[in-house]
Amino acid sequence: MNGIVRSEWTKVRSLRSVLLTVALTVVCAVVFGVLISSGQAREYGTLSAADRAAFDPTYVSLIGSFVFAQLAIGALGVLSVTSEYATGTIRPTLAAVPYRGRLLGAKAIVLGAAAFGVANVAVFAAYLSGQPTLSGLDAPSSTLDDPHVLRAVLGAGWWLTAVALLGVGVGMIVRSTAGAFTVVVASTLLIPLIGGLLPAWFARWWPTSAGQQIMRVMRDPEALSPWAGITWMYVAVAGVLLLGYVSLRFRDA
Structure with missing residues (x-):
């Protein structure tokens, strides 16, 4: 098994697209994290008292991780x-x-x-650049010492790692880069976006939406708990990998 792992590591390093997707993951998380933090900070003064009480500065800085960075790291898994x-x-x-x-x-x-290392660099960079942006515009900010903040930031890395593994499973099933990437984008981005139009239970139990709760400091009472959500997401990803094994085992190359 050690020899197989070394061989796979050599193959991954030799892909020219790997460095691009790694760089895009970090850049997207940081750039869009700062832009979204800036936009949310400017709107903070117009929020109602209830919306201000629910404002989650940690989550705001991490939004870029699961809206944009996930596309790059999902592509890495597929490729x-x-x-x-x-x-x-x-x-x-x-x-x-x-x-x-x-x-x-x-x-x-x-x-x-590989995804775990890249994801953690991306989310910590996004958080550490997003919080000064919020505080600089007189919006609430957080520190890693605050309750649940470190869990949320680390959880964003776990979520991105799960997306990369999802790409591996889907890639093994579909075997086409364009087709597999389309499935990953739909399952992690498009379907959650229309979750508000669907029954409440759907958004609660859709794996990638449930997993996102690990990034929240201010918990959504209608969603799964952070640990239950990320666990359910990894269970779903394991199911996709199992289907990938079935495809690899019984289909011709």
Whole structure:
């Protein structure tokens, strides 16, 4: 297994698109985190008393992570699989590693570890640049020492890591970069956006929406708790990876 993991790490590093998606993840999280923080801070003075009481400065700085940065890190997960199908190198890979469960496991380990590192750099950078933006415009801000703030920032990294692993599973099922990326975007961005038009239980239980609660300091009483939400998201991602294994096991390369 160690040899398979090293091989997968070599393949991931050799993808030219990896550095681009890594850079985009960090840049999108920081740039849009600052822009959204600035916009929310300017609107703070016009909010009602109830909306001011519910204002969550930590969540505001992290919004860019799950609206924009997730697109880049989801693409990273997809490309780690579909690039092999696009070039045909999946055939020699399967010849060298006939145990397909180990192959998928190695891909998930390598991509998950890489995504976890990138995600944490992105979310901490977004938070540490977003809070001065809020305070500089006379809006409430937070520090990592405040209750639940560190959990929320770390949770944003866990959420982005789950999105990357989702990309691995979907890529293994769909095997097309465009098709798999479309599924990831729809499941993490488009469907949650229309959640307000659907029954309340849908937004509560849709995995990526439930997982986002880990980023909130001010809890939504109608949503799952932060830990329950992120756990449910990882369970759903594990289910997608299982379907990816079934596809890898019983479909020809």
